[in-house]
Amino acid sequence: MKVMKFGGTSVGSPQRMKEVCKLITQERGNIVVLSAMSGTTNSLVEIADYFRKGNPEGANIIINQLRNKYTGHIIDLYASGPVRQKMADFLDSEFTYLHTFSSVEFDDIAEKTVLAQGEIISTNMVTAYLREQGVKVLLINALDFMRLSENGEPDQPFIKKQLEAILEENPNYDLYLTQGFIARNAKGDIDNLQRGGSDYTASLIGAVLRAEEIQIWTDIDGMHNNDPRVVEGTKPVRQLNFEEAAELAYFGAKILHPTCIQPARYNGVPVRLLNTMNPAAPGTLINNEFVPGAIKAIAAKDNITSIKIVSSRMLLASGFLKRVFDIFGNYGTSIDMVTTSEVGVSLSIDDTSHLASIVEELKTCGTVLVDEDMCIVCVVGDLRWGNVGFESQITAALHDVPVRMISFGGSDHNISFLIRGADKKAALQALSAALFPEE
Ligand code: ADP
Ligand code: ASP
Ligand code: MG
Numbered sequence: 001m002k003v004m005k006f007g008g009t010s011v012g013s014p015q016r017m018k019e020v021c022k023l024i025t026q027e028r029g030n031i032v033v034l035s036a037m038s039g040t041t042n043s044l045v046e047i048a049d050y051f052r053k054g055n056p057e058g059a060n061i062i063i064n065q066l067r068n069k070y071t072g073h074i075i076d077l078y079a080s081g082p083v084r085q086k087m088a089d090f091l092d093s094e095f096t097y098l099h100t101f102s103s104v105e106f107d108d109i110a111e112k113t114v115l116a117q118g119e120i121i122s123t124n125m126v127t128a129y130l131r132e133q134g135v136k137v138l139l140i141n142a143l144d145f146m147r148l149s150e151n152g153e154p155d156q157p158f159i160k161k162q163l164e165a166i167l168e169e170n171p172n173y174d175l176y177l178t179q180g181f182i183a184r185n186a187k188g189d190i191d192n193l194q195r196g197g198s199d200y201t202a203s204l205i206g207a208v209l210r211a212e213e214i215q216i217w218t219d220i221d222g223m224h225n226n227d228p229r230v231v232e233g234t235k236p237v238r239q240l241n242f243e244e245a246a247e248l249a250y251f252g253a254k255i256l257h258p259t260c261i262q263p264a265r266y267n268g269v270p271v272r273l274l275n276t277m278n279p280a281a282p283g284t285l286i287n288n289e290f291v292p293g294a295i296k297a298i299a300a301k302d303n304i305t306s307i308k309i310v311s312s313r314m315l316l317a318s319g320f321l322k323r324v325f326d327i328f329g330n331y332g333t334s335i336d337m338v339t340t341s342e343v344g345v346s347l348s349i350d351d352t353s354h355l356a357s358i359v360e361e362l363k364t365c366g367t368v369l370v371d372e373d374m375c376i377v378c379v380v381g382d383l384r385w386g387n388v389g390f391e392s393q394i395t396a397a398l399h400d401v402p403v404r405m406i407s408f409g410g411s412d413h414n415i416s417f418l419i420r421g422a423d424k425k426a427a428l429q430a431l432s433a434a435l436f437p438e439e
Contacts, residue, residue: 001029001030001212002211002214002215003030003203003206003209003211003215004023004031004033004202004217005033005034005180005199005201005215005216005217006020006033006035006217006276007038007216007217007219008036008041009038009218011035011036011038012037012038012039013073013076015076016276017126018077018129020126020276021126021135023217025174030176031175031176031177031178031209032175032176033179033180033201033202034122034177034178034179035118035119035181036118036122037118040121041115041195044115044117045115047059047062047063047066047114048106048110048115050062051101051110051111056101059098063098063099067091070095071088071091073125074087077125077128077129078129079132083128083132087124087125090124098117101113109189109190112189113190115182115192116190119142119179119180120182123178124139136172137176137177138170138175138176139177140163140166140177140178142180143179143182144166145159145162145163146182146183146184146201147159147162147184147185147186148185148186148191149186150186152185154204156207156208159204159208160208163208163209179201180198180200180201181193193257193259196254196257198257200257200259200263202214202215202260203259203260203261203262203263203271204263206267206269207264208263208267210267210269213272214264214269214270215271216256216260216272217275218274218275219275219276219277221278221282221283222255222274222281222282222284223237223240223245223273224237224297225237225296226297226299226432226436227252230300230424230425230428230429231429231432235436236281236282237284237297238285239285239286239287239291240285240296241288241289241290242261242264242286242288243411243412244296244380244413246261246262246265247380247413248297251299251376251378251414251416252300252302252376253297264286270285271285272285273286294381295382295383296380297380298377298379298380298435299377299378299380300375300376300378300428301350301375301376302421304336304348304349305350305352305370305371305372306337306346306347306348306370306371307347307348307349307359307368307369308368309324309345309347309362309366309367309368310369311344311365311367313366324347324362327358327362327365328347328358331354331357331358332354333351333354335347335349336350336376336416337376337405337407337416338407339406344366346404348374348376348405348418355370373422374418374419374420374421375419375420375423375427376418377416377417377424377427377431378415378416378417379414379415379431379435380413380414382412383411383413391408393434394431394435396434397430397433398417398430401423402420402423403418404418404420
């Protein structure tokens with residue numbers, strides 16, 4: 001059994017949905033995870049924002065725009081009158097439901113419930129199409145098995161137990177379909193796995209069921225060796241080690257959600273990145289294999305803030321770093337990069353929601369300097385310290401770029417540079433030119 005996940009652009013129009021249906025009906029017994037149609041979750045975020053700001057009129061305008069868009073898809077997707085009517089009624093009930101949030105107190109649960117409707121709609125639309133085509137498909141409600149524990153992390157034993165029970169009670173379907181992204185929290189309220197989290201849903205399902213493979217189908221032929229939105233002429237990477245893929249996803253390669261590699265790696269389930277627009281392309285295989293001596297890819301993470309704490313008292317003061325880290329830890333703010341010297345420490349963070357309080361407390365440790373709008377550029381591959389040459393080649397490529405911090409040796413797979421966000425494009429281009437010259 002395989003888990004196949006299709007992202008927003010892959011189900012972004014009736015035509016694309018039909019293409020996806022061709023792909024998922026080629027084998028029997030697989031589990032298919034779908035995102036919302038592209039743009040929908042952004043619209044739902046906007047709707048929720050209007051409701052939260054006490055402006056139901058603004059929300060209702062966007063709901064009606066969305067309603068018109070979706071209603072227009074019915075005729076393109078379904079052939080028969082009764083199915084068209086059934087889906088018109090379904091969409092009508094969905095959008096009428098969204099309007100009802102005008103008259104409730106709009107709290108976090110209401111917001112998450114609004115955000116969940118994109119995946120609920122897309123999976124119902126595809127299910128109805130498949131059934132009209134005579135495919136025996138079971139739509140499994142992700143809210144019945146995808147649960148978070150008290151700490152906000154997926155409750156994998158619960159997910160496994162529930163999903164296995166559902167599958168056992170429903171054997172012999174051609175395929176099983178479910179929603180990505182959506183979940184329930186430990187209290188049973190609707191929640192989600194964060195934006196882009198459908199990849200995580202697929203990985204969790206593949207991991208708990210020990211699937212043969214987790215396939216992430218998107219709009220590009222695999223992980224490229226640099227960000228294709230920024231650098232021209234990037235190429236797909238055929239194979240990545242789990243750790244290399246995790247570093248790239250964490251450091252900004254948008255094709256994969258940062259959390260998605262962990263469950264697959266832990267359970268040894270390979271992940272394959274494939275292109276819905278070009279299904280024959282080999283894509284990228286992510287597994288335990290490690291290719292020595294190869295630099296695989298470059299990624300960049302935006303909106304980073306760096307904080308330098310300088311203190312003459314740090315000299316020989318044991319416990320200084322603990323005090324600094326505890327301040328970040330107490331505010332639940334995770335640190336991406338760290339560099340130290342005898343008189344100071346520099347750190348980088350991407351969550352600045354507690355920055356002002358953190359800086360206030362850090363002032364008890366030393367003089368604090370903050371740089372905003374920074375960017376982490378990360379090069380991934382075989383960067384074991386015993387190798388020679390790669391660090392100098394990578395650093396030399398950045399000779400025209402002012403570098404604020406360098407981090408190397410934290411893993412065998414990564415070297416990271418903190419630079420100004422404004423220099424990102426030049427840095428990524430220079431690295432591609434140096435590391436992946438045209439053959
Ligand atoms: P989906 O909606 O299918 O989840 P995403 O938009 O989340 O798709 O991810 C696919 C996009 O990721 C690509 O269209 C591409 O622009 C972007 N991307 C960023 N970095 C990379 C990379 N290194 N390799 C491939 N795609 C990348
Ligand atoms: N629909 C959600 C989002 O846009 C989840 C996903 O697509 O992975 O963030
Ligand atoms: Mg995505």
